[in-house]
Amino acid sequence: MTDYASPQPVAARPGxxxxxxxxxAKTWFAVTAIGQWFFVVYILGFYVPRVSANGPKGLEGTHLPNGYIEGDTIGNIAIVMHILVAAFIIAAGQLQLIPAIRQRMPKLHRWSGRFYMGASVLVVVAGLYLSWAREAAIGTNLQSLGTSTGGVLVLIFVPLALYAAIKRDFAAHRRWALRLFMVVSAVWYFRLIIFGWLMTTGGAFMDTKTFTGPFLLVASYAQFALPLLVLQLxxxxxxxxxxxxxTWVAGVIFACTGMMAIGVFAVTMGFWIPRVFT
Structure with missing residues (x-):
C-alpha cells in the first residue's frame, strides 16, 4: 500500500x-471582462450622446482636462477619436482572448485582431498628440511621459504580434498579443489604480485638485509596467x-485580480454609473 500510495502526492502536485x-488566469479574465464592459457602457452612455448631439463641442464641460478647446480642430478631433474608438477596441480585445472564438471562428478572430491592432495605433497616435501638443491642464511632464511610454509600447508590440502571426509562429503571437492587450488596457488599469487607491486610502500621497503627487507619478508607470510584469510571471x-x-505565481495573479476587483467596484460605483444614470 505504501509503495502504491507514495507516488500519488508527487504526481498530483503538478496537476x-x-x-x-x-x-x-480565468479569474483574471472574468474580472477584466466585467470591468472593461462597464467602461464601454460608460463611454457609450456618457460621451456618445454628447458628441452625437454637439460634435466635439459636446466634450465641453465634462471632467476631461482640455477636453474641448475652441479653435483647436485637430486636437478636438483627436480627443473624440481617442475616446470613442476606445469602446470598439475594448470589445475587439475581449473577442481576441476567448479561446472558443479563436478555435471555432478563426476569420472573426483574424479580422477583429486586425481592427484591434490598427485602431490601437490610431488611438495611441491621437493620445500622444494630445499629451504633447496641448498644454497639460493637470499632472506633470513626468506623468505624461509615463502614459506616453505605454503608448510607445503599443506601437512596438503591434508589429511584433503581427509579424509572429504572419510567420505562423502562434506561440510567439500569443505572447505579443497578450502584451499588447495589457498596454492597450493601461488607461483602464490606471482608473482602477486611482479609484481603488482613493477608496482604500482616501487619496494618500496625491493631490486630487492638481492631479499630482508621488502616488500618481508611480501609477502613471505602474499602469502598464505592473500588468506586463505579472503577465511575464x-x-x-x-x-x-x-x-x-x-502555485505561488497563481497566488500573485489571484492577489492582483483581487486588487483589480476593488478598483473595478470603486470606479464603477463611484464614477461610471453615476455619470451615465444621473
Missing amino acids: RARNWLSLS YFWAEKPKNKAHK
Whole structure:
C-alpha cells in the first residue's frame, strides 16, 4: 500500500499547480471582462450622446482636462477619436482572448485582431498628440511621459504580434498579443489604480485638485509596467521546467485580480454609473 500510495502526492502536485494557474488566469479574465464592459457602457452612455448631439463641442464641460478647446480642430478631433474608438477596441480585445472564438471562428478572430491592432495605433497616435501638443491642464511632464511610454509600447508590440502571426509562429503571437492587450488596457488599469487607491486610502500621497503627487507619478508607470510584469510571471510559470513555481505565481495573479476587483467596484460605483444614470 505504501509503495502504491507514495507516488500519488508527487504526481498530483503538478496537476494541482496547473489547475491553480489556469484558474487564476480565468479569474483574471472574468474580472477584466466585467470591468472593461462597464467602461464601454460608460463611454457609450456618457460621451456618445454628447458628441452625437454637439460634435466635439459636446466634450465641453465634462471632467476631461482640455477636453474641448475652441479653435483647436485637430486636437478636438483627436480627443473624440481617442475616446470613442476606445469602446470598439475594448470589445475587439475581449473577442481576441476567448479561446472558443479563436478555435471555432478563426476569420472573426483574424479580422477583429486586425481592427484591434490598427485602431490601437490610431488611438495611441491621437493620445500622444494630445499629451504633447496641448498644454497639460493637470499632472506633470513626468506623468505624461509615463502614459506616453505605454503608448510607445503599443506601437512596438503591434508589429511584433503581427509579424509572429504572419510567420505562423502562434506561440510567439500569443505572447505579443497578450502584451499588447495589457498596454492597450493601461488607461483602464490606471482608473482602477486611482479609484481603488482613493477608496482604500482616501487619496494618500496625491493631490486630487492638481492631479499630482508621488502616488500618481508611480501609477502613471505602474499602469502598464505592473500588468506586463505579472503577465511575464505567468509565461514563466507556464514552462514545464518551472512547474514547482506555478502555485505561488497563481497566488500573485489571484492577489492582483483581487486588487483589480476593488478598483473595478470603486470606479464603477463611484464614477461610471453615476455619470451615465444621473
